[in-house]
Amino acid sequence: MSENLTGKRILVVGGARGIGAEIVRRTGQDGADVVVATRSGPEVRIDVTDEATIARAAESLGAFDHVISTASAHHDVPVPDLEHDKIQTAFSTKVVGPLLLAKHFAPRMPAGGSFLFFSGIVGWKPKSGTVVKGTANAALAALVTHLAVELAPLRVNAIAPGITDSGTWDRLPDERRRALYDSAAAASLAGRIGTLEDVTDTARWLLGAGWVTGETVHVDGGARHR
Numbered sequence: 001m002s003e004n005l006t007g008k009r010i011l012v013v014g015g016a017r018g019i020g021a022e023i024v025r026r027t028g029q030d031g032a033d034v035v036v037a038t039r040s041g042p043e044v045r046i047d048v049t050d051e052a053t054i055a056r057a058a059e060s061l062g063a064f065d066h067v068i069s070t071a072s073a074h075h076d077v078p079v080p081d082l083e084h085d086k087i088q089t090a091f092s093t094k095v096v097g098p099l100l101l102a103k104h105f106a107p108r109m110p111a112g113g114s115f116l117f118f119s120g121i122v123g124w125k126p127k128s129g130t131v132v133k134g135t136a137n138a139a140l141a142a143l144v145t146h147l148a149v150e151l152a153p154l155r156v157n158a159i160a161p162g163i164t165d166s167g168t169w170d171r172l173p174d175e176r177r178r179a180l181y182d183s184a185a186a187a188s189l190a191g192r193i194g195t196l197e198d199v200t201d202t203a204r205w206l207l208g209a210g211w212v213t214g215e216t217v218h219v220d221g222g223a224r225h226r
């Protein structure tokens with residue numbers, strides 16, 4: 001339990017599933033007052049690619065101590081197959097979305113407030129077919145340093161997970177998912193893939209880590225070093 005989070009008001013964009021849902025559950029157990037925003041509502045509707053939904057939510061919900069976004073949209077194809085609209089959606093979701101969340105929520109944030117966004121290991125491990133995701137994840141890491149300077153003393157950080165069993169890979173057929181997990185475990189220094197607990201423990205720590213800002217914390221079992 002993180003005592004730093006007791007009574008804090010937290011907005012989790014993308015909080016209905018995967019890592020976001022686990023952050024909602026664990027910070028709720030910590031005693032935080034957690035609001036879940038998803039593209040479809042019904043509690044709160046935020047589509048980070050649609051500024052009007054962000055502006056409306058900020059206006060109607062008031063101040064949050066912490067704003068988190070796990071939103072991502074992938075376009076994992078080789079260069080000859082890239083599609084302009086899908087490239088834009090990927091960047092709009094992972095990079096522009098956090099900028100707009102900062103624009104609308106930062107002015108209402110109390111002292112001690114922070115933003116937490118999600119990057120990913122592929123930003124540091126280029127491989128064929130992931131140029132869009134990799135570049136967007138790396139851009140997000142640059143973004144948090146800039147936002148941290150401009151919004152100080154509010155804090156702005158990111159987590160860059162390695163391959164994590166968050167539920168997102170359940171869309172793959174069993175055999176492909178197992179192969180992905182096996183190769184990711186072998187490619188890490190820790191010899192395993194990540195768990196929801198690995199990532200959410202780091203998220204809870206970062207929300208309360210008052211002297212950490214402008215950082216991207218790599219939670220990948222050391223995989224980017226191999």
Ligand SMILES: NC(=O)c1ccc[n+]([C@@H]2O[C@H](COP(=O)([O-])OP(=O)(O)OC[C@H]3O[C@@H](n4cnc5c(N)ncnc54)[C@H](OP(=O)(O)O)[C@@H]3O)[C@@H](O)[C@H]2O)c1
Pocket residue numbers: 013014015016017018019020038039040046047048049070071072073093118119120121122160161162163164165166167168
């Ligand atoms: N799991 C991994 O192995 C891994 C590895 C590296 C990085 N990451 C990063 O960690 C973050 C969380 O991962 P995850 O595994 O929990 O992913 P996930 O299960 O795919 O969850 C992504 C969330 O983003 C939401 N979302 C997508 N587009 C949105 C938009 N335009 N506006 C608002 N919400 C939107 C989705 O909501 P809907 O329900 O509406 O689709 C979903 O809740 C992501 O940014 C991912 O790139 C994950």
